[in-house]
Amino acid sequence: MKKLFFTTMLSLAFVACQNEDIVTDNTTDSDNNQTEIQLVSINGGEIIPIENNSRATKADSTNYALKFASLSIYQETLKELESMTEKERIAFAQRFGIFSLQAIAQKADAELDAIGEEAANESDFTKKYEEYKKKYEGILIANEYDTEDLSLYVPDGDNMATYLVNASQNIVIGNKVKTLSFTQDMSRSDKAVFTPHVSPLSTSDVNGFQRILNGSKKTTCSVFFDTPSLFVTVSIGIQKKMWYGWKRDNNRDIYYEIELTPFVYNFWGLYGNQINISKPDLYLFQQTGKIDYKTGYYYVSSNKKPLTGNIWVWHDILLQGASQKTYNSVVCNSLVQKMTLPTCNHNDEYSCSISYNPYQ
DSSP states (O other): OOHHHHHHHHHHHHHHHHTTOSOOSOOOHHHHHOOSEEEEEEETTEEEEOOGGGSTTTTTOTTEEEEESSHHHHHHHHHHHHTSOHHHHHHHHHHTTOOOHHHHHHHHHHHHHHHHHHOSSHHHHHHHHHHHHHHTBTTBEEOTTOTTBOOEEOTTTTSGGGGTOOTTOEEEETTEEEEOOOOSSOOHHHHHHHSOOSOTTOSSOBSEEEEEETTTEEEEEEEEEOTTTOEEEEEEEEEEEETTEEEEOOSEEEEEEEEEESEEEEEEOTTSOEEEESOOSEEEEEEESEEEEEEEEEOOOTTOOOEEEEEEEEETTTTTTOOEEEEEEEEETTEEEEEEEEOOOTTSSEEEEEEEOTTO
16 A cells, blocks of 8 residues: 555545544545545444445444455554554544544543542542443553553553554454454553653652652653664653542643764654654654654664763643743654744753663
């Protein structure tokens, strides 16, 4: 499947989402020609194609599934999803009328926010929260590593297939129905920032940290070095206090600056392509509660130097009241841009040192 196909579909997805109308009665030649992937209903083993005008009200039905013309189309779809952002992946599935496991998790997270705000007291919250967990039992999982974490998670959430299936976990390849099986554990990227970490009181952390602001905002950072690929991944998660626990805070702007040697910096372009660059001023991720970003790779040299440096992290709450500054190179939205932003001073950040020796 050519990348042009996915680019076209993704563009259509964003148009649909912006109009708050995932599917309309108006079809295009592009729609008619794209039979490689289509929405179907599975009833008693029978696979029934779904017409466009039927999707809008029943897109979250567990009877629905995506049908792929062949195994190769399905595998290429998974590969293309890897190069998309979180929002793009969810929009892709919604374009076809599927309310994916990842979309369900977003809906559940918003529901938890509402429960926290509406609860009259802790007892009322506990009752509502237990009902909430029961509602999503068998679909989403709790954080078994941290009993204070109230959020629910997509099992095996780094698996791209979780963006293509709904609660039934069914897909159709050719004319065969397949039920996917996911590991009933949090993903690597979720565990990197939403499981117990180094002490919040520590000021000498290496390769990661956890900080709590005014008892209400928790910031966790992990810097991971992958030995086989030599890539360095930066994972940052933000949580907010809710009654007796914590939950993901999905509406933050996250900034980081990283300085490493010997190292090659990069960003990932609009088509998921890796582009090497000089050290940027900042990396910026807007309106999110978690990032997991391959920020560059270890530069192999004959003198076998270890990888060393520092990372500085800010979020929009830390930067409230900061003066504005123009940065010439900010990695944001798959581009390197000149942007005027709150000043990210090294005196007002969370930070830690980074040290890895690939030769040990």
